């Protein structure tokens with residue numbers, strides 16, 4: 001950067017002005033790379049990080065009593081923005097592993113594999129469109145990968161699950177983002193091809209696809225790794241049983257305490273001096289080889305069966321003997337099922353796959369993140385393996401599926417065994433807020449939320465005796481305390497008196513944040529003698545010049561195929577429940593033993609505020625209906641889902657067995673922007689009577705309409 005530009009930057013920053021975007025290249029010159037993937041719309045990494053807004057997390061509900069230093073997190077919202085918020089938490093030391101290290105130890109993501117539009121045909125024009133869709137998809141993933149890298153702890157690692165359509169582009173991006181030297185493995189996951197994929201390819205002449213791929217990268221050379229051992233005779237057999245030895249419960253006899261401790265198992269085979277030499281060698285090896293893996297140590301030292309590994313509990317070196325009938329797992333995970341259908345969530349992955357990945361590169365207490373959580377397989381397995389977890393998804397169906405899953409956990413993989421009470425977890429909204437709840441926040445929480453919402457730094461300061469709360473790009477921010485001054489408004493006169501008091505001491509911008517109803521004027525800002533006073537309203541009216549990217553709304557699916565679509569939503573909004581008119585009833589069909597109940601939508605009206613404009617929509621803005629057949633008055637426990645398209649085909653009726661209904665049915669109608677209308681429907685309104693005092697319900701498996 002030349003001297004003149006340096007001076008101009010300093011001046012602009014001192015005045016609290018925005019830096020022109022054409023200075024970006026000068027301020028952040030692009031790195032020189034040997035090779036890179038080039039496509040339309042590829043942003044600079046710095047712009048991705050700086051240009052993503054952090055959206056505050058609004059607590060929706062906590063399940064269990066929150067821990068002192070940590071509770072697990074389930075976040076509803078676009079993952080890019082939510083991750084920016086998590087990044088701030090990491091910087092503040094709030095996103096930590098149990099050992100105190102900040103950042104995520106292990107990321108597993110299973111994003112939507114590619115957009116549907118891409119596989120419609122091969123004519124020229126379509127192919128061109130495909131490329132655009134492809135580039136947009138690749139950039140969508142890249143933006144998230146950049147944030148994920150920032151979130152990782154320095155010894156953390158990431159698993160990316162994909163199929164053959166986009167994996168090679170993503171591999172190149174991962175090399176760029178994490179460095180080729182941090183590429184660990186490409187793991188082949190043999191199995192059935194997914195149903196959707198088969199349909200997309202069935203008209204094309206090529207081989208049937210029978211595997212997915214996992215790419216494993218670490219953030220640095222120093223990563224956690226626990227070798228996996230599999231039974232030799234079962235290798236490659238899809239029915240084979242895989243072991244790993246991080247879980248002490250699996251094979252207690254295989255664990256050897258070191259250095260003077262009496263072995264619990266009676267299988268202590270090393271004398272003290274040999275154990276001490278091994279530990280010393282191991283430590284030296286780690287030091288000298290820049291933290292190469294244990295397997296490399298094992299290979300280098302030629303100890304065929306005996307080697308040292310970190311204790312899963314505390315990371316200290318521990319001697320461990322590999323059993324003769326087993327061998328180190330390789331990159332073809334033939335024995336591990338990939339897909340599952342327990343929750344009925346489309347594209348649900350198998351718990352065994354997650355157990356394998358999580359065990360490979362994390363230990364008890366480590367923080368595991370899945371930013372495309374879906375049905376919550378990662379969260380469930382992390383919980384079972386004693387890890388901390390964070391799950392993010394922008395679909396309401398995913399969130400309710402995960403909530404149900406976490407509250408009905410069983411100890412074993414595949415959800416068998418004894419009931420497992422999860423550690424406390426909190427459900428947050430990130431980007432779509434409930435204003436009625438926000439208003440009730442105590443002053444300090446409200447103040448913090450508002451500052452975060454508008455991307456301001458919390459920085460209390462005083463100018464001319466006026467107590468101010470934060471800074472936005474160098475300019476002062478005042479959060480109006482509506483609790484302290486109920487009924488007091490901010491009109492043009494108020495702004496003038498602020499100007500008279502401090503106008504000469506502030507830069508060219510000043511921000512006032514307050515509940516929308518407090519402002520007594522309509523305009524976004526008032527200019528007085530060259531100072532611009534912004535009115536930042538909650539709920540929000542968008543001031544485009546303050547944001548780097550235009551706001552785009554969340555999108556909820558309206559049929560099952562769309563559940564796995566990519567969603568790229570920017571900004572935030574406030575919940576506006578749709579208005580729904582509905583009729584419950586029973587279809588009496590002759591000769592039918594089990595009565596069929598129905599819930600019919602007579603009218604649906606959504607009321608979203610998109611890009612600052614209030615919009616109204618009809619039934620086309622209806623996404624799905626979720627039902628809890630036996631609502632317990634507390635937690636919505638998802639039993640069935642009916643998508644827009646399926647209900648339309650059935651004359652806007654959701655039909656279900658009357659037998660499964662309890663005293664009260666809870667219906668949640670969701671619009672395509674994620675707003676909910678909740679309706680409690682007593683059984684009598686269906687024209688049904690409780691047959692007996694309702695016992696604790698035996699939960700039907702989650703059923704999805706077809």
Ligand SMILES: C[S@@+](CC[C@H](N)C(=O)[O-])C[C@H]1O[C@@H](n2cnc3c(N)ncnc32)[C@H](O)[C@@H]1O
Pocket residue numbers: 077078079080110111112113345346347348349350371372373374375376377378392393394395398563564565566567568569
């Ligand atoms: C393939 S599914 C994940 C399935 C999951 N692994 C499981 O075992 O159930 C992908 C998920 O990504 C979510 N998704 C898509 N775009 C997203 C975004 N921008 N932010 C958060 N989640 C997103 C979808 O809602 C969907 O649930």
